[in-house]
Amino acid sequence: MLSKRIIVCLDVREGKTTKGVRFVDNVDIGDPVDMAREYYEQGVDELVFYDITASAEKRDIIIDVVDAVARNIFIPFSVGGGIRTLDDMYRVLNAGAEKVSVNSAAVVNHGIIKEGAERFGNQCIVLGMDAKRVPKTDVIPSGYEVWINGGRTAMGMDAIQWARRAEGLGAGEICLNSIDADGTNDGYELVLTRLISEAVSIPVIASGGAGKPEHLRDVFEKSGADAALIASMVHYGRYTISGIKSVLAKEGIPVREYTG
Amino acid sequence: MIAIIDYRAGNLKSVERAVSHLGHDCVITSDATVIGAAGRVIFPGVGAGASAMDSIVRSGLDEVIRTEIAGGKPFLGICLGAQIILSETEEGPGVRCLDIIPGVARRFPPQVRKVPHIGWNAVAPVQDHPLFSGIDPRAQFYFVHSYFPVPTSDNHVVAVTDYEASFPSVIGRGNVIAAQFHPEKSGKSGLQLLENFCRWDGRW
Numbered sequence: 001m002l003s004k005r006i007i008v009c010l011d012v013r014e015g016k017t018t019k020g021v022r023f024v025d026n027v028d029i030g031d032p033v034d035m036a037r038e039y040y041e042q043g044v045d046e047l048v049f050y051d052i053t054a055s056a057e058k059r060d061i062i063i064d065v066v067d068a069v070a071r072n073i074f075i076p077f078s079v080g081g082g083i084r085t086l087d088d089m090y091r092v093l094n095a096g097a098e099k100v101s102v103n104s105a106a107v108v109n110h111g112i113i114k115e116g117a118e119r120f121g122n123q124c125i126v127l128g129m130d131a132k133r134v135p136k137t138d139v140i141p142s143g144y145e146v147w148i149n150g151g152r153t154a155m156g157m158d159a160i161q162w163a164r165r166a167e168g169l170g171a172g173e174i175c176l177n178s179i180d181a182d183g184t185n186d187g188y189e190l191v192l193t194r195l196i197s198e199a200v201s202i203p204v205i206a207s208g209g210a211g212k213p214e215h216l217r218d219v220f221e222k223s224g225a226d227a228a229l230i231a232s233m234v235h236y237g238r239y240t241i242s243g244i245k246s247v248l249a250k251e252g253i254p255v256r257e258y259t260g
Numbered sequence: 261m262i263a264i265i266d267y268r269a270g271n272l273k274s275v276e277r278a279v280s281h282l283g284h285d286c287v288i289t290s291d292a293t294v295i296g297a298a299g300r301v302i303f304p305g306v307g308a309g310a311s312a313m314d315s316i317v318r319s320g321l322d323e324v325i326r327t328e329i330a331g332g333k334p335f336l337g338i339c340l341g342a343q344i345i346l347s348e349t350e351e352g353p354g355v356r357c358l359d360i361i362p363g364v365a366r367r368f369p370p371q372v373r374k375v376p377h378i379g380w381n382a383v384a385p386v387q388d389h390p391l392f393s394g395i396d397p398r399a400q401f402y403f404v405h406s407y408f409p410v411p412t413s414d415n416h417v418v419a420v421t422d423y424e425a426s427f428p429s430v431i432g433r434g435n436v437i438a439a440q441f442h443p444e445k446s447g448k449s450g451l452q453l454l455e456n457f458c459r460w461d462g463r464w
Binding site for chain 1: 273274277278281306307308373374375376377378379380381382396398399400402403404422423442444445446447448449450451452
């Protein structure tokens with residue numbers, strides 16, 4: 001049986017892992033390569049490196065990080081943040097990433113999903129989506145709207161419709177982040193995740209709100225997510241990957257427990 | 261030396277990195293002479309079966325591959341490499357594949373709701389094979405695919421995986437072995453499997 005995946009997200013700024021709320025007040029919490037290796041040893045199923053480097057001249061640092069990670073860990077990982085062109089995609093994939101995640105750029109330019117999927121394969125292209133609960137309208141019938149630029153700009157697009165459109169354009173997976181749940185540690189947005197998961201036939205990665213293992217259980221059991229993204233739960237040592245998986249296994253969720 | 265066959269399909273560097281990490285010399289190449297001089301061959305690939313076959317035939321690599329396999333060299337197919345060693349693929353109706361193991365690459369049927377099959381899954385050997393030496397039965401491997409190999413003969417099915425229904429995930433015939441999953445992305449068990457291949461004499 002296919003296991004539910006646990007994916008750890010590392011925000012990387014100028015080559016250091018950072019943690020902040022809404023891209024402000026970020027503090028460095030470690031070296032991304034060392035952290036990746038530690039999570040690999042703990043048995044994480046996949047990693048995401050999200051590049052939040054602001055200055056253009058320092059953006060190449062992420063390529064060095066990707067290259068170093070690829071030489072040291074042998075599980076899939078994706079890179080997101082600032083992916084705007086096919087050339088950006090090529091550079092991170094060529095450095096050893098399994099997948100690239102496109103978010104704001106894809107909302108503005110749908111073609112990047114299609115072109116990326118055609119050139120690198122659908123399995124390489126993850127659509128990152130930030131969605132926020134809003135009153136239901138004719139334009140936003142699901143009551144969940146797509147936002148971009150790290151949750152600063154509302155796009156007037158319905159999240160469900162965008163998910164379906166992105167699947168049609170060739171996205172291989174959707175990483176769905178709830179702006180409402182993000183940073184709360186109160187659990188994933190189960191309704192949104194279920195709506196998206198039912199609307200598409202590609203895997204959905206739930207993101208935003210994880211604070212304890214039971215939150216992962218809930219998102220797997222109640223919303224049909226295929227994978228769950230976590231960050232602060234493990235970055236500060238409150239939980240380990242193996243500890244989380246052991247809780248999920250006891251609850252009957254299929255996870256990859258044996259990791260050698 | 262291990263030759264990793266380059267036919268412009270997908271991420272060959274991750275295979276190269278994993279094999280190098282294990283301490284084995286390897287080279288990504290499409291040169292028949294280099295492939296001929298190698299002690300073993302890895303045939304990886306992600307992407308579309310029909311265009312991959314087109315690229316292989318146009319570069320003459322189909323004959324190179326057949327020659328090396330006929331010579332008894334240990335040969336490992338990965339992902340797409342496990343599909344186009346069959347006779348044909350549903351991904352490109354009418355396209356002749358390498359026909360090294362008789363069979364067809366089939367797409368997951370419509371009743372399987374989530375395609376591609378992406379993620380970690382168990383691989384259950386149905387026959388003994390040196391590739392699985394020392395691999396824990398609880399080990400899982402990383403899959404990303406919409407098509408899977410179906411050999412005509414069950415004798416060529418080495419291991420199976422369950423995704424709503426059971427499908428062949430490792431197939432083999434003599435000195436040819438092929439995995440639908442990505443050992444190079446499957447953590448320590450994947451590395452063990454690659455190491456087993458690097459030590460295999462090609463006899464089965």
